[in-house]
Amino acid sequence: MTEQRLGKMLMASPKKTLVQNLWKMWLCCSVAVLFATTGLAQASLSSNVMSLVELQSAVTAHGGAIRSFQVAGVVCAVARERRMLVLQDKTATVLLELPALEDAINAGDQVTVKGTNCSIARGRFGIQIPQAVVNNDRRHSALLKAGSIFLEAGLQPICLEWFNGGSDSALSLEYAGPGGLRQKVSGDLLCRKPKPGAVPDEFQSGLDFAAYNGDWSLLPDFAGLTPVATGVATNFSLAYRARTEQTALVFNGFIKIRDAGVYTFYLTSDDGSRLEVGRPTISCTVEPGTTRAVPAPETFDEALTDRSRNHWIQLEGEVAFAGEGQGNLEMDLVERGNHLPVTVLDGAALLATN
Numbered sequence: 001m002t003e004q005r006l007g008k009m010l011m012a013s014p015k016k017t018l019v020q021n022l023w024k025m026w027l028c029c030s031v032a033v034l035f036a037t038t039g040l041a042q043a044s045l046s047s048n049v050m051s052l053v054e055l056q057s058a059v060t061a062h063g064g065a066i067r068s069f070q071v072a073g074v075v076c077a078v079a080r081e082r083r084m085l086v087l088q089d090k091t092a093t094v095l096l097e098l099p100a101l102e103d104a105i106n107a108g109d110q111v112t113v114k115g116t117n118c119s120i121a122r123g124r125f126g127i128q129i130p131q132a133v134v135n136n137d138r139r140h141s142a143l144l145k146a147g148s149i150f151l152e153a154g155l156q157p158i159c160l161e162w163f164n165g166g167s168d169s170a171l172s173l174e175y176a177g178p179g180g181l182r183q184k185v186s187g188d189l190l191c192r193k194p195k196p197g198a199v200p201d202e203f204q205s206g207l208d209f210a211a212y213n214g215d216w217s218l219l220p221d222f223a224g225l226t227p228v229a230t231g232v233a234t235n236f237s238l239a240y241r242a243r244t245e246q247t248a249l250v251f252n253g254f255i256k257i258r259d260a261g262v263y264t265f266y267l268t269s270d271d272g273s274r275l276e277v278g279r280p281t282i283s284c285t286v287e288p289g290t291t292r293a294v295p296a297p298e299t300f301d302e303a304l305t306d307r308s309r310n311h312w313i314q315l316e317g318e319v320a321f322a323g324e325g326q327g328n329l330e331m332d333l334v335e336r337g338n339h340l341p342v343t344v345l346d347g348a349a350l351l352a353t354n
Contacts, residue, residue: 053091053309055120056127064121066150066262072112072287076295076312078105079345084125085284086312087111088295093312095126099282107294109286116281117150125345126310129282133265137272138218142170148264151278155191155203155254160236161219162273163212163248170270171249173236178261185255187235192253207253209233211242219272222250300335315340 049070050058058065073089083101087094096113105111121128134147162171176182191203210227214220228242233251241247255277257263267275295312303311317335324330329344 051091052087052089052094056092056094056310059120059122059127064119066117066119066148068116068118069120070112070114072110074292074295075105075107075109075111076297077107082345084345085111087113088312093295093310095310097123097126097128097130098284099129099131099280101284102286105284105286108292110292111284111286113284114282118282119147119149125343131276131280132274133277134267134273134275136267136269137274139165139271141168142268142270144266144268146264146266147275148262149278151257151260151263153257153260156257156278157276158190158207158251158253158255159276160251160267160273161222161248162238162250162269163214163216163219164241164245164271165215165217166245168270169238169241169244170268171236171238171273172266172268173275174266176264176266177257178259178263182264182266185236189256190235190253191256192232203254206232206234207236207251209240209252210250211240212248212250213242213246214248215246216248219274220248222248 048068052071052073055069055071058067058069071087071089073087073094076086076088076093078085078101080101080103082097083099084095084097085101085105087096098113115129118129119133121130130147132147133149134145136143136145160173173185174182175185187205190205190207192206192208193203209231210222211229212220212222212225213228214225227250229240231240233240236251238249241249263277265275265277267273297312297314300313300315303313315333315335317333317340319331320334320339321332322329325343331342331344333340333342
């Protein structure tokens, strides 16, 4: 973009589009809110009805937690493709990133979000309730990332995705259970369900795997791709890849969990990888007959009077800079001499046309 344009951050209807020289976009602005980055809290095993400010405080205090919770509020905005919604109650306004988001949820709906022993964490834009236990995506050299989840005893579904661009490659998965030592996930912990009609109709050792070839900079949507090879693997091993470069693997099966509790998984990969374990324990439902007007946004000046919490605001300013960053539209907005960094979560259309 070569010229400066007037930008407007409008916290109102998510269906607004670009109109002449006015940019109308969604954003939940965090005004002077700092999140701590200490370790993961212990699991809370009982249901917990709480306000949004209490949920936010749980993340602020620990940087993340595993707990059961129930929150309710009015939807201010929905970024459906990103599975994000901005939720407001009497105590706070929070941007939630959920594992899934129903198409029926719209701005103005009164919704209830329930989670049972869920992992909640500080995200770049708000509170994440991630689907993945470990997200180690994008191209990089061998990198270790870890994540924790509460698992019930028994067989729990497990899915590991991995890809490699070029040059070196690596993949390793370890875990530590309640009171246990960190160790490699061994093959005797893994099993798979046979295809329909197979005899015997019982779980068998190993994992289902699918191998893919392609040139990616991050993990693709494998559901839309055709594998070049499939079969049964004994463990999470690169021996099943179709070639050494520009390739990917997806492993699916079950892991045997002896004791219920918090399990930490350690995923090392080169290049990217993602691990999902367990069944979904989060829901977001609309309360019937509760749809109402979208909450009115505050002004920037009103938000500045209380810097201890997030605010849902509207402001106008001059766009001094605009560019792409991690798939989002990043802008520098000048408002009465104040330079404000702005991220437009649904900015793909603006990026394409400007």
